[in-house]
Amino acid sequence: MPDDKLRITQSLEKMAREEGFAAFGIAPAALAPVTAKRLRDWLSGGQHGDMIWMESRADERASPENLWPEARSVIMLGMSYAPARDPFALEKIPDRGRISVYAQGKDYHDVVKKALKRIARWLVDQVDCEVKVFVDTAPVMEKPLAEAAGLGWQGKHTNLVSQGHGSWLFLGAIYTTLELEASTGGQDRCGSCSACQDICPTNAFPEPYRLDAKACISYLTIESKGPIPLQYRKAIGNHIYGCDDCLAVCPWNKFAESAAANKAFLPRAELAAPALADLLAMDDAGFRQIFSGSPIKRSGRNRMVRNSLIAAGNSGDVSLVPSVTALLDDEDSVVRGSAIWALSQLDSTQFDREKEGRMSKERDTDVLLEWESGQPNAPAAR
Structure with a gap:
């Protein structure tokens, strides 16, 4: 036997x-x-x-x-x-959204x-x-x-x-139900390295080997359905779905061969470096078309637009102001609230103008709070 x-x-x-x-x-x-x-x-x-x-x-x-x-x-x-390419490649290209590998x-x-x-x-x-x-x-x-x-x-x-x-x-x-002989277990080889802890934009690790999901960009952009907490918005940068920062800096990656041979995991052109302007313009049908066959499809259009608005607010790209302003009328209250914050970061004059004309008509408490607390260049998480 x-x-x-x-x-x-x-x-x-x-x-x-x-x-x-x-x-x-x-x-x-x-x-x-x-x-x-x-x-x-x-x-x-x-x-x-x-x-x-x-x-x-x-x-x-x-x-x-x-x-x-x-x-x-x-x-x-x-x-x-x-990945076949550097996961940090889009870090300095703010008008593009960063999607987890x-x-x-x-x-x-x-x-x-x-x-x-x-x-x-x-x-x-x-x-x-x-x-x-x-x-x-x-x-x-x-x-x-x-x-x-x-x-x-x-x-x-x-x-x-x-x-x-x-x-x-x-x-x-x-x-x-078959009893097989167990393999020898893995051995921790992290040593004194703290690269993954040091790179985290939102300080999501209260200590090594422990993650506070509430502060993790992957959680905030994928799992969380409500408004992204103000203290993390600047730190998110142009991450619009997940975050690879802590994974990508791991020194053991130097031994990993690119998965290019596995065609299933090759990046789709439209997901490798999506333009924020295109993402902000998506309706539900457009979202389903772009993200068909992708795990992103589960998150839904509203969450992706919310994330893209945070990235737009961090971009410094004033050409996005019309797209952001259009989303102040979105049916989803979280999208509207995120658009308010993005506008406050991109164009304070336009923000004041829109606030004056819209606050009296808004009925959602969270959205009203965004108008009331909207401040250009809100403080980052770190």
Whole structure:
């Protein structure tokens, strides 16, 4: 039997490579108790923000056996999306929006899950067992599991770091009732490096290995539905969907090969360097057309326009004033409020003119607050 399980593991790894996965390992279906404690401490501190789903299914998330008691092993796989170009390339081009590397190509959920299902189907055909496949859509702690499976370690930015692939791995999990021999777990190799902590524009790391999601640009631009807090707006710069700063500065990235060979993750031209003027002009149909097949589509038009307005306010580009002003009439109150702030940053004279004519007609409390607190060059978060 041990030989049979070894053969199965070797065949799984071979198939994983053929499916485009760059990293493979086996974790036990029981995470160390310290993992559950860290999760509880993080949630009790409110650092998950509005991500209530993490709180409501915390027990299932804490360990695979809590989610599926029959599970005996977890097959962990990583698919590289290492970028072919510098993620900081648009940092000094303020009229363009910066989209996180992972979201510039096809939706990784679809790409990774299809590959996982093919591997899982093969396993069921070979052995009498059951399987469940997960890609970032269930209460699964992929990063601790990946560390337990030897794919790497959770770095100080809380993401997985790999010696061979840096901070650029999409993770997928196959839970199975088959008991396989676990791989040797990953070892922390961050050492004294603090690059990921130092680069964060919003100081989202209260300490190494701990993220305050409420201050994270990825959370603010993707998960948060309401107005972006004033203290973070300037620091966001031209990030309009996610943020790669802490990932991109990781020294281990120098060992990662570009994912250019994986055509699914090649950046689409319209997502690699989108013009803020075009994004501000989007209606819902235009949004769905531009972001079809992208994970961005889930966020919806209003959130993307909100983010683009913050970037416009930070751009210093007065040619965007007409586009920003037009959004003062948007049906969505968060968009209107963001347009007010953007206008206050770009043209104080126009801001005063619009404020005089619009405040008496506005009925939304949050939007009125934006008019009342609108100040040119509001202070940044740091």
